[in-house]
Amino acid sequence: MWTKTLLIRLTLRLREEDSFSSCSQETITMDPSDHKHFTVVDYVVFAILLAASMGIGLYYALSGGRQRTTQEFLMADRNMHCLPVSLSLIASFQSAVAIIGVPAEIYTHGTQYWFIGCAYFLGLLIPAQVYIPVFYRLRLFSTYQYLEMRFSKAVRICGTLTFICQMVIYMGVCVYTPAFALNAVTGFELWGTVLATGLVCTLYTTMGGLKAVIWTDVFQTLVMFAGQLAVIVVGVQKSGGVSEVWRKVWEGNRISGLDLNPDPTERHTFWTLGVGGIFLMLSLYGVNQTQVQRYLSSRTEKEAVRSCYMVFPSLQLALALSCVMGLVMFACYCGEDHSDKLGSHSTDAMVLYFVMDMLQGLPGLPGLFVACLFSAALSTISSAFNSLATVTMEDLIKPHFPAMTEARAILLSKALAMSYGLLCLAMAYLTHLMGDSVLQVALKIFGMVGGPILGVFSLGMFFPWANSTGALAGLGAGLSVALWVGIGSIFTRSPGTRPPPPNCRVDLLSDNLTAVIQTAISSNLSRPTGLKRFYSLSYMWYSAFNCFTVIVIGLIISFLTGPMKEEDVTPGTVFPLMGKLLCFLPEHLKKKLCCVTPLGQTPQVFWVGSTSVAHLEMGKCGPSARCPRRRVGVKRGQTCPASEMCKSWGETDPQRRSGSVTQPQRLWVFRGSGKTQQGPIKKTVPVVTARRVQKDRKRKQFERQTETKLEEQGNM
Numbered sequence: 001m002w003t004k005t006l007l008i009r010l011t012l013r014l015r016e017e018d019s020f021s022s023c024s025q026e027t028i029t030m031d032p033s034d035h036k037h038f039t040v041v042d043y044v045v046f047a048i049l050l051a052a053s054m055g056i057g058l059y060y061a062l063s064g065g066r067q068r069t070t071q072e073f074l075m076a077d078r079n080m081h082c083l084p085v086s087l088s089l090i091a092s093f094q095s096a097v098a099i100i101g102v103p104a105e106i107y108t109h110g111t112q113y114w115f116i117g118c119a120y121f122l123g124l125l126i127p128a129q130v131y132i133p134v135f136y137r138l139r140l141f142s143t144y145q146y147l148e149m150r151f152s153k154a155v156r157i158c159g160t161l162t163f164i165c166q167m168v169i170y171m172g173v174c175v176y177t178p179a180f181a182l183n184a185v186t187g188f189e190l191w192g193t194v195l196a197t198g199l200v201c202t203l204y205t206t207m208g209g210l211k212a213v214i215w216t217d218v219f220q221t222l223v224m225f226a227g228q229l230a231v232i233v234v235g236v237q238k239s240g241g242v243s244e245v246w247r248k249v250w251e252g253n254r255i256s257g258l259d260l261n262p263d264p265t266e267r268h269t270f271w272t273l274g275v276g277g278i279f280l281m282l283s284l285y286g287v288n289q290t291q292v293q294r295y296l297s298s299r300t301e302k303e304a305v306r307s308c309y310m311v312f313p314s315l316q317l318a319l320a321l322s323c324v325m326g327l328v329m330f331a332c333y334c335g336e337d338h339s340d341k342l343g344s345h346s347t348d349a350m351v352l353y354f355v356m357d358m359l360q361g362l363p364g365l366p367g368l369f370v371a372c373l374f375s376a377a378l379s380t381i382s383s384a385f386n387s388l389a390t391v392t393m394e395d396l397i398k399p400h401f402p403a404m405t406e407a408r409a410i411l412l413s414k415a416l417a418m419s420y421g422l423l424c425l426a427m428a429y430l431t432h433l434m435g436d437s438v439l440q441v442a443l444k445i446f447g448m449v450g451g452p453i454l455g456v457f458s459l460g461m462f463f464p465w466a467n468s469t470g471a472l473a474g475l476g477a478g479l480s481v482a483l484w485v486g487i488g489s490i491f492t493r494s495p496g497t498r499p500p501p502p503n504c505r506v507d508l509l510s511d512n513l514t515a516v517i518q519t520a521i522s523s524n525l526s527r528p529t530g531l532k533r534f535y536s537l538s539y540m541w542y543s544a545f546n547c548f549t550v551i552v553i554g555l556i557i558s559f560l561t562g563p564m565k566e567e568d569v570t571p572g573t574v575f576p577l578m579g580k581l582l583c584f585l586p587e588h589l590k591k592k593l594c595c596v597t598p599l600g601q602t603p604q605v606f607w608v609g610s611t612s613v614a615h616l617e618m619g620k621c622g623p624s625a626r627c628p629r630r631r632v633g634v635k636r637g638q639t640c641p642a643s644e645m646c647k648s649w650g651e652t653d654p655q656r657r658s659g660s661v662t663q664p665q666r667l668w669v670f671r672g673s674g675k676t677q678q679g680p681i682k683k684t685v686p687v688v689t690a691r692r693v694q695k696d697r698k699r700k701q702f703e704r705q706t707e708t709k710l711e712e713q714g715n716m
Ligand SMILES: O=C(O)CCCC[C@@H]1SC[C@@H]2NC(=O)N[C@@H]21
Pocket: 093, 094, 095, 096, 097, 098, 099, 116, 174, 280, 284, 315, 318, 319, 380, 439, 442, 443
């Protein structure tokens, strides 16, 4: 209802002010009828976007393996090239929230937010060097399987449920934002758009699986860049060129310098964005199922690492485009406060107003921009659906129904994708009530929920002493602290949004003077103390703060309840952080320290069911430790450095010599790192214990010795 009043007021006000935007040379008269709806060309452009996405979805539903196995539906047959994977990695967390929220942020607060780009260096380097190698070599379906391997099933379940909460709320924001945009621009019925977006997205995700999601992400990322570029080009041209734009933003004090203020309650400084942003990136690009699933769908570990590095330039480009769009918008409106015209304080709505102001009269471009918004939204929502369906299947359903057939598993995965789609429409309504700037809402969600998840994984990966009690306690503490700070910040929100930015014609001196006075007044007046100061912690620190809470509590509880020893830890689940940091120490010294075993040398592990773990030393793929996949290029006798697991379903060999598992179990076999193709192994795989391999090795040595003796005798 409120959107209706918004539009009526908007059109009325526009009527009275014909020379509305002061940025253009000629006065633009915003003809309200244009404002209300697209031209035919716009609708065509927008329809093409939806049709193309559906087309890709259909293509992958009817081609390849026709999505008959979970391996294909959820993991794209683990055969993806790094280019589509990297574009899909961008698209997953670059939604309409960034397309609208970042320009609004720049317009209101200046370019300080741009410093989040500094967080992209470590924010992508650490996932590429630390998280991807560990996850890739474990050949997981879901990131949360790691938590069971490292800790226990309980930790895995809690991690999965936390992730589901985070993504469902985040999806609500992502669905709501473009629908709200379309409503403001075209008067489209808000919920009709939400439904259309949700359905199109659910359909192609359910039909085409991860392959369709990745390739639609590629297409939608390109549309996203094109839409933003169009607005920038037209906006600069209407503001009188680049120099004119630069002069206005410079005079309007929108170019923020390096703000090194160490105060953690300061909303955006170099520290909160450049350092706090690293933890935000790690929680998204390091351990978030949506991204990890893409790394795991790569054909080799190197491809996965490369796709992570390739994200860097495109992410910087996306950030630059949305920041420049905010600057051009400022140059056009000179920071005058138009919120009264929009009937709502959210500058987000203003961004749409600006876009329509720039693009009206250029048939096709409004359609392109709204297509760009929906591309951003669809690519994020479809990625979220698919990863939610994956973790629900892999972490919550399959462990309880190990004998489930592929056909039934596929059916269930598709039903899950559909139900998550409907659930997120409901979440969109919740966003409707949040009222905050959508960018802020999204970043808070990542900080409050993504931070603790990052903490649990880091606790497991870097601290071998951590046990599952500690992990559970840490996760619980992290989430409660996150909720406490997050909810506390809502009640102690700073009084209203900052005063409207100065008019761009104010000269620099007085502007600085006012700025200095403003900060002087605001600082000593409203400096929060005690708990209030805690609540006013910048939301950019949430990820780091909650991550450390989990690690600290997790370690304390682990030491109190008996820390784990390195030999008890499932090999391949601890990253040899010490080994890397202390690489200057001599080998024997490093051996004394714990967990310095480099990843590649972890002994082979047979994991039967989800409880007993029989360790198998690294050994020959001789007849006894028969490689389950003969045809994968690892031949008999060839050394198979255990670093990879190929998952197989099937009965265990009833005559098996070790372990007491007899019911049909999921066999997890770590195998040589040959070019293994993945796929369910039909045949049974005898589980061989370490003892057995030891004996084989002794036998082999004995054989070798006899051979050499015979040769010597022969030569004599
Ligand atoms: O766009 C969204 O849907 C969420 C807001 C941005 C999420 C983070 S911010 C750092 C990184 N860069 C991006 O473009 N997205 C993620």
